[in-house]
Amino acid sequence: MMPQEGIFHSPGAFSGLAVLRLTRNAALPQLREVVSSIHEELSATQGLRMVLGLEPALLPESPTQPALLPREGPTARFPSSQAHVLVQMSTCERELLLCALRRVLALSKGVLYLEEELLGGRIGVGREPFGFRDGLLKPTREQVRRTAIVPSGPLAGASWLLYLRFQQDLDLFNHLRTQAQERVVGRTREGELVVDAPAEAHILRARASGAGENQLLIRRGFPFRHGGEEGLAFLAASADPDGYRRALDALLGADGQTPDAMLRYATAVGGGLYLAPPRGWFHCPAQQERRPAHEGIGPGL
Ligand code: HEM
Incomplete structure (x- = not known):
């Protein structure tokens, strides 16, 4: 099963996301129709990259597992604001992004309502709000396929999406001298590795979990x-x-690990886990039913 194409592309100059919830009276087949129309229209729009995820429990193929969020460590917490649908979009033109967000709302009318919307985009050459270069090790298509796409089984071609909304305390972080800031991140502002970075440095915590170099996510x-x-x-x-x-858990310092120094300056205020079904899932239910079950994700909703 073909994954959603947007998964292979890093966000562009302008990015946005919409988090939506089912209205009280909406039926699940209506949800499937709505998300299929959103996917069909937006994925065919030139210059727009999009990924659409659903709350995993809405897909019967998704395994039952302990909730990922909320999670807590000795000094920080990742809360949950899990909703039903997440759409991430990115473009090179702001107008296209705005049109896409408007279309998501228009197509969802009566079935989904907007709970959260965020607009943002690239800062300079690609810096996060503290001013550090981010997204340095660009994944190749092959790395994305290996790391982000379920290879086989009933979820073949799907991808698990994690969303966390972080507030960054720029005043607090800017009180640190540049060298101290770089020891929090584990890289210089321009992206060079800090050779004697402490174990609590963000990239060392991320690497300790095995997530370095596009390996886990x-x-x-x-x-x-x-x-x-x-x-x-x-x-x-x-x-x-x-x-x-x-x-x-590596960032939170769970089970006796060292907590990530970055979490003293960045607070997660919401988030959720979503499952991005493969492209074929978005066909109308009638077409799905004609496909043999062994072809991956089944009729679902
Ligand atoms: C406000 C929150 C965060 C900020 C400001 C932030 C910032 C950064 C920066 C500046 C880098 C170095 C640049 C780069 O390697 O591209 C980085 C690397 C990285 N971050 Fe974060 N990050 C945040 C949250 C997270 C979270 C929640 C995770 C994991 C769940 C994570 C995982 C990683 C990984 C895997 C790397 C690359 C490590 C490597 O391969 O060297 N980050 N982050």
Whole structure:
């Protein structure tokens, strides 16, 4: 089964996401129709990259597992604001992004309502709000396929998406001298490795979980500014939600590990785990039923 094409592309100059919830009276087949129309229209729009994820419990093929969020460590917490649908979009033109967000809302009318919307995009050459270069090790298509796409079984071609909305305390971080900031991240502002970085440095914590060099997850987040709040919409794609468990626990300092120094300056205020079905899933249910079950994700909703 073919994965959603957007998973292979890093966010462009302009990025946005919409988090939606089912309205009280909506039936599940209506949801499938709505998300299929959103996917069909937006994935065919030139210059727009999109990924659409659903709450995993909405897909019967998704294995039951302990909730990923909320998670807690000795000094920080990753809360849950799990909803039903997440759509991430990125473009090179702001107008296209705005049109796409409007279309998501128009197509969802009566079935889904908007719970959260974030607009953001690239800062300079690609910096996160603290001013550090981000997204340095660009994944190849092959790395994305290996790390982010479920290879076989009933979820073949699907991808697990993690969303965390971080508020970054720029004032607090800017009180640190440049060298101290670089020891928090584990890289210089321009992206060079800090050779004697402490174990609590962000990239060392991420690497301790096995997530370094695009191994456990593919990052596709973007910086935003919204109502005076600045931060990172952290988004990632992975073939295995257990990789997220390991990565988040390593940052939180769970089970006696060292907590990530970055979490003193960045606070997660919401997030959720979503499952991005493969492209074929978005056909109308009638077409799905004609396909043999062994072809991957079944009729679902
Ligand atoms: C506000 C929150 C965050 C900020 C500001 C942030 C910032 C950064 C920066 C500046 C880098 C170095 C540049 C680069 O390697 O591209 C980095 C690397 C990385 N971050 Fe984060 N990050 C945040 C949250 C997270 C979270 C929640 C995770 C995992 C769940 C994560 C996983 C990683 C990984 C895997 C790397 C690359 C490590 C490597 O291969 O060397 N980050 N992050």
